[in-house]
Amino acid sequence: MARVRRGQGELEGQVLGALSEADGPVSAAWVQQRLGDDLAYTTVVTILTRLLAKDVVARERQGRSFLWTPTADVARLAALRMRRLLDGERDREAVLASFVTALPPGDERVLRALLEDAEPGPANTRNTSPADRSGTQC
Known part of the structure; x- marks a missing residue:
């Protein structure tokens, strides 16, 4: 075989x-x-x-x-x-x-959240996880 x-x-x-x-x-x-x-x-x-x-x-x-x-x-x-x-x-x-x-919508949300977390500045001051933001529009 x-x-x-x-x-x-x-x-x-x-x-x-x-x-x-x-x-x-x-x-x-x-x-x-x-x-x-x-x-x-x-x-x-x-x-x-x-x-x-x-x-x-x-x-x-x-x-x-x-x-x-x-x-x-x-x-x-x-x-x-x-x-x-x-x-x-x-x-x-x-x-x-x-x-x-x-990307499927769920993966796209995770990627957007990860990119947002990686950006320096005021948008990165929130203390939330990608899962917390998965229901928000990006």
Whole structure:
């Protein structure tokens, strides 16, 4: 039976997720075992090294190998992927506009609230959460 190929970035998310479930620093072999037998050890090490370059994991030497620890969560990794895609586009404004107009209303409200919270100035002095404002028109 043919193996199902993972989507781009999916394996990185799975590796980071496995690290996040660990009680402390773990080896690449631990991650490999956690994710299943269909992954080669070298694949896991490659993914961990890519995550290190993205600054979402840290490593410490133990003997001849490394122990790995997450420094960010899966949401941060997804945000980095989104940023990388955006950085690769010539017309950032058009891409952002298309992204926002394609969002479901609930996601658009959350995004608007997050952007409002990030803006300095008088509009940012309210002490309310995005959920508190989700029913307001933006």
